[in-house]
Amino acid sequence: MGGTFAMNYITDALWALFATCGSALLFRVPKKELFAASLGGAVGWVVYLLVQGSAHSETVAALIASIAVAVYAEVIGFLKQKPATLYSTCAIIPLVPGAGMYYTMFEAVQGSAEKAWATGFATLSIAGAIAAGLAIVASLTRIIKLDGRHFRKSRGD
Amino acid sequence: MRSHHFQHDEPSDILRVAVDAGRLMLEAGAETYRAEETMAGIAQNLGALETESFALPTGIMASTVDIQGNSISTVRRIRTRSINLEKICKLETLTKMSGRHTLDSLERELCIIETIGLYPQPVPFFGSALISGFFCLLFGGAPLDAVCSALAGALLNIVRRWLASKRQPDFILNIAGGLYAALISALLVYASIASHLDKTSIGIIMLMVPGVTIVNAIRDLISGDLVAGIARAADAFISAAGISIGVGIGLQIWSAWVGLLP
Numbered sequence: 001m002g003g004t005f006a007m008n009y010i011t012d013a014l015w016a017l018f019a020t021c022g023s024a025l026l027f028r029v030p031k032k033e034l035f036a037a038s039l040g041g042a043v044g045w046v047v048y049l050l051v052q053g054s055a056h057s058e059t060v061a062a063l064i065a066s067i068a069v070a071v072y073a074e075v076i077g078f079l080k081q082k083p084a085t086l087y088s089t090c091a092i093i094p095l096v097p098g099a100g101m102y103y104t105m106f107e108a109v110q111g112s113a114e115k116a117w118a119t120g121f122a123t124l125s126i127a128g129a130i131a132a133g134l135a136i137v138a139s140l141t142r143i144i145k146l147d148g149r150h151f152r153k154s155r156g157d
Numbered sequence: 158m159r160s161h162h163f164q165h166d167e168p169s170d171i172l173r174v175a176v177d178a179g180r181l182m183l184e185a186g187a188e189t190y191r192a193e194e195t196m197a198g199i200a201q202n203l204g205a206l207e208t209e210s211f212a213l214p215t216g217i218m219a220s221t222v223d224i225q226g227n228s229i230s231t232v233r234r235i236r237t238r239s240i241n242l243e244k245i246c247k248l249e250t251l252t253k254m255s256g257r258h259t260l261d262s263l264e265r266e267l268c269i270i271e272t273i274g275l276y277p278q279p280v281p282f283f284g285s286a287l288i289s290g291f292f293c294l295l296f297g298g299a300p301l302d303a304v305c306s307a308l309a310g311a312l313l314n315i316v317r318r319w320l321a322s323k324r325q326p327d328f329i330l331n332i333a334g335g336l337y338a339a340l341i342s343a344l345l346v347y348a349s350i351a352s353h354l355d356k357t358s359i360g361i362i363m364l365m366v367p368g369v370t371i372v373n374a375i376r377d378l379i380s381g382d383l384v385a386g387i388a389r390a391a392d393a394f395i396s397a398a399g400i401s402i403g404v405g406i407g408l409q410i411w412s413a414w415v416g417l418l419p
Contacts, residue, residue: 015291019363022287027186027240028275045295083249085191086242089369094295098366099359101393105401123371131375 009046016045016094024090033086036076040091044069048095062126065095066133074141084141088134097126166260168205168223172231174264175200176219179212180233181271182248186240186369189213189377189385195252199263202255213385214238214392240369244273278318285314285364293360298353305351306360309341313361328399334365335403343411358404365400367393 020041021034029037048065055061073087100123107116175196182192192212196219200208210219213235220230247270255263275281289310293303313334320330342358345351371393378386 012295015294018287019291019295022284022289022291024242025276025280025284025287028243028273030243030246083246085187086246089240089242092372093368094292096368096372098363098368098371099296101368101371101397102359102362102366102400102404105394105397106404109398109401109405124375127371128375130372131379134372135376135379 009049012049013042013046017042020090020093023093027090029086029090033080033082036080037087037090040069040072040076040087041094043072044091045094058122059125059129062095062097063129063133066092066130067137069095070134070137074137084138092130092134095126095130097123100126166203168221169229170260171200171203171205172208172219172221172229174203174260174267175205175208176210176217176231176233177264177267178248178252179210179217179219180235181244181267183212183214183217183235184237184239185242185244185248186238186373187245187248188373188380189382190380191245191249192217195248198252199255202258203260203263212382214388239275241273241275244270247273278315281314281318282311286311288364289313289360292363293356296356296359298356298360299351302351302353302357303360305342305345306357309338309345309357310361310364313337313364317365328395331365331396331399332403332406335362335400335405336407337403338362338400339404339407340411343407343415347415362400362404365396367396370396 017038021038024034024037044065047068048061051064052058052061069091070084070088073084073091076082076087077084100119104116104120104123107113107119178199179192179196182195183189189212193210196210196212196217197208200221205221206224208219208221210217216235217233218230219233220228222228251258251263251266251270258266276284286307290303290307293306294300298306316337317330317334320333325333338358338361342351342354342361345357346354351357370389374386374389374393376386377383377389
């Protein structure tokens, strides 16, 4: 039972990795960074599944997963001296509510206004959670980087 | 205290180069704050005074002042937007290093960056196949559904490129894409090659949905670029509307002329 449970996570992570790789190809990620960018998608998706399994809220799961993705992107970006957006833009692809946007407008086109509002609200809160997660990590990184610069200056390096 | 650059470079030239960098950023799909930071960084490093910029997803307005205090301004329209991360990456690095460049060398670098296009075929063809196929699996489709979705998605990429080369607006591309996704998956399920209509079609649709746009819209709103954020959100809703109109028409056609939906 536990074995199949872990297997599900592994296969899902693999599917997310390849799907992210596909979007990295469309977004022209440099060849050397393709794997790092795709791996971010898998990381984000596994965190999403883990949190959703325990918190039972898509929005909370999207928030935590996007924070994980953003931290991953900042760390890899720092190690490779590249902007973090190179990794985070691709890695949020499995999380972004593209399908939700589609279902919202689909319900609207079909004339069921109430369903459209409900899916639209859920979609926007997921998109908001992802954006908030990215923004929180970006702000924290800015604070850390500014402090680091200050520290080096005060030591006279 | 004037910077040594300012003695050589006209403020109007500095403004032109800075705004060009901002335009390249926005055309490559960067967030508004990133484009504005790029312009401010380059203008400051080249020694321009009091540079202000106002960027939207569809255009840039920027101004600076010359040594007599006369204001100089420029407006640049942005007509195409497609995410190109290598471009953004190179522009970020160039902005950081712009203090070591002269105006001429900076302009040369920008010309080189402008030529970075998206990957040529067949890379987008395989990329689309990967996205459609693996999203179909991720949403719980059967392996055969994923194969159908991947093939149909790769074909959609070619059709969309062809339509785009005929200068069709995105809205029309999305309607056509949605129509295609609904009809081809209904056909594949009818021929009992694929087994789930919804999962096969959502894999194809994932190629077109504006996921990154809606997240960037909210990032703009969070960082205080209110007008840009609303504009981007409108862009996302119009794209999603186009796709769902296409899918809606496709499903209606199928149920009216061929029979009940599988």
